[in-house]
Amino acid sequence: MLKPQASRSRDLRSLDGLWSFALDHEVGDEPWRGRMVTPRQAPVPASYNDVFADAEIRDHIGVVWYQREVVVPSTWTGRRIVLRFDAVTHTGTVFVNGERVAHHEGGYTPFEVDITSLAAPGEEVLVTVAVDNRLTSATVPPGEVGTAEDGTPTQLYRHDFFNYAGLHRSVHLAATAPDHIRDVTVTTTRDGSGTASVHFAVDTSNGGDVRVVLRDEDRREVASADGATGTLTVTDPVLWQPGAAYLYDLEVVLGDGRDGDSYTLPVGIRTVEVRGQQFLINDEPFYFTGFGKHEDAPFRGKGHDDVLLVHDFALLDWIGANSFRTSHYPYAEEVLDYADRHGIVVIDETAAVGMNINMAGGILGGARKPTFSPETMSDVTRDATAQGIRELIARDKNHPSVVMWCIANEPASAEEGAREYFEPLVDLTRELDPTRPVTFANQGDARFDNDLIVDMFDVICLNRYFGWYQQTGDLARAEVELEKELLGWAATYDKPILMTEYGVDTVAGLHQAVPSPWSEEYQIDFLAMYHRVFDRIPAVQGEQIWNFADFQTKAGIIRVDGNKKGVFTRDRRPKSVARILKSRWTAMRDAA
Ligand code: GCB
Known part of the structure; x- marks a missing residue:
């Protein structure tokens, strides 16, 4: 769309x-x-x-x-x-x-x-x-x-x-010609000899004549073609790269463009591939640094706001992050447009979150019962999940910043029924977009030896809280458990591992000489411990901290005016750990 x-x-x-x-x-x-x-x-x-x-x-x-x-x-x-x-x-x-x-x-x-x-x-x-x-x-x-x-x-x-x-x-009234362009799909490939191909497919309301023109950032015409589907060849393409975005414009014209219709789509030329335990963008290994985020702010809640958009990206740049995950739902299109424009890499997630009834012994709500059953996550839920995947891919398929689909966050992937629930969803995702890897964010109860679905996915995304929900306050024991678990995954699967969540609730301004949970010093020690472990395990190909900023939750005895795992507060002030992350990530960025 x-x-x-x-x-x-x-x-x-x-x-x-x-x-x-x-x-x-x-x-x-x-x-x-x-x-x-x-x-x-x-x-x-x-x-x-x-x-x-x-x-x-x-x-x-x-x-x-x-x-x-x-x-x-x-x-x-x-x-x-x-x-x-x-x-x-x-x-x-x-x-x-x-x-x-x-x-x-x-x-x-x-x-x-x-x-x-x-x-x-x-x-x-x-x-x-x-x-x-x-x-x-x-x-x-x-x-x-x-x-x-x-x-x-x-x-x-x-x-x-x-x-x-x-x-x-936003809400808009929009006017087009009666005969109009309904959809445009673009994918890009590179061949060995320094050229790239931009494959396009245009869907129109009347099957009329289509012309496409590709222009570079200086508005110079690079290639053009007639027809609703085809391939444009670009010699010496400037690639869309993490941290160095480059966007061509594909102008699509239906009819003569005056009485007909025209639509301009930004196009980034880049490839994505998972090879063994590496995630490749343009054939180069890419290590993810950044965050799981939320669309969340005081007063406006989840309302989109360009001020917040630009400021959040400015903070991502300041701290040296190269990526984020749209946890736990598709974000506003403006966010992806901006990521395209500024070379930030996005893991694009559906709204399939909370499909785990027994997590934390059910403390998030409800008694122990099967997660996948006609009374709980049923065929009806799965149909809605499938529809969510269709709409996400229909909307976001053309964004170069989007390098992977994440089709669920922390489902009960070690529970009976998980495989039957997810298999058709993985197939659907691959059918709708054969060009991008597919993942889900795995929750700690589903380990490398009992998870039932991870083999169907391209990348292992783990959300882990050793040192917070487990081994609370004991980072030495947490370090042992974290390393054991990561080594277990790395030995079991030949796939890249991304840590898509790790973090601790931290009250801004709470300082301690001898760090314990909730203090800024504990957040520093906790993240340093995780990074030490990541740096020892080659299969780990990325680190996305939970969370970019503090955010609001429902009322609960483990939440004080919301979740406080942010590296920034809800009003986007850095906690002490931010400067330490900045030196780690900017050094990694400079070295890349
Ligand atoms: C998780 C969830 C995330 C929570 C986080 C937490 O595993 O994916 O939505 O906010 O843990 O802070 O407990």
Whole structure:
């Protein structure tokens, strides 16, 4: 699915800003029928939870309503008009002028609907959106909705981040020619003789004539072709490299481009391959440094914000990181565009998180029961997971920064049923994109000797907390256990190992001469211990610390105003460990 853009033939109108907002019970049965009467307005994009100082809104379970009017430009006569939502978390139902036009499940991928017949140029349209934050076994991430003794709803979920909801990303009205470009798929290969191939496939609404032109960063034409599919040859290509991004522009023109349609896609030429225990980008071994992140910030929750985007990337650069994982859901497309532009490598993750009922003895919610069963993670959950994979790849397949798909975080991969659950999902991912490696993030209960699924994947991604959840406070014993485990994986599988999570909750400002958990000094010692071990094991091909910044979680006895494993605080101030990481990672970057 193409991100909307303004071009010679395309137009965009932003619907970001303040929308009327109400909880479900505050408005009548069918609020989409007319103008909603409510004293509240909510900002878009943002989560609604924290912007009002109101526990009822923060903790609301169920539907909330957003509504606004927009005038369709009178110049859009004869155009195809689309209403596009970059993310409605988790389930959105859209009404235009009182008519239900769209329904979408999955809170982190976009959807759009053609509203040409309802949107008269020069007239106002009324857009109403029902946003449902409930998580069930039919949603990804999954959850369980119940009813408390007093009749109020309850929501259980097993992932460690607050269930923020709302119109999290931008909303647009977009206009194209009626005959339009529906999709573009680009992959790149290199041959031995210093040339590269850009393979393209263009999907159009009318099967009309297509022309593509590839230009370099100086806008010089490099290659062109006629036809909806084909290959462009680039001699002496400038490669997209980690830390040294280079983007060509592929202009796709349908028809004559004036009455027809045109779309420009940035293209990075690079290859990705797993060979033995190495991860290769452009045939060079690549060692990942960086973080698991979250889309999370004070007030706005998971709302996309360009200020935060640019600042977070500035901090990644400052600290010398070369990569991050979009834990635990697809991030805003702006984030990937920026990563493309700035040479940051991305492991792109679905929202399949919390599929592990018995983790930590079930303390994250619920008693011991099988994770994979008709009552828990069922065929319905798997279908939703598959749909999440389809939408992720459809959206992100063209980003050079994305080097690997991560199709789940910490599923119960040592439990019966895991293989049956994941096998078709791995097959689906490979079928949709044969060019990128596939992984999942493995949780500590599934070790090298009892994990049931890791052989189906290309890279072993491990989330480990020796010295925190186990051997708490005892880094000497933790070091022994960590090394034992990593050596076990390295001996069992001929695959690269990435540590995709390791970290400790750290209260900024808590200092100790003799370090123990929660202090800044313990975070320093903990990470130094992990790095010592990584440096001793050649199969380890990357380190992504949990987490880039502190983030909000649901209330709980092991969380103090959220998860504090950040190297930066929630407002992006560095903890003491940041400078030490900076010297390690910038030295590695300079040596690469
Ligand atoms: C994990 C999860 C992550 C949590 C983290 C923690 O294993 O993948 O979502 O936030 O541990 O801090 O416990």
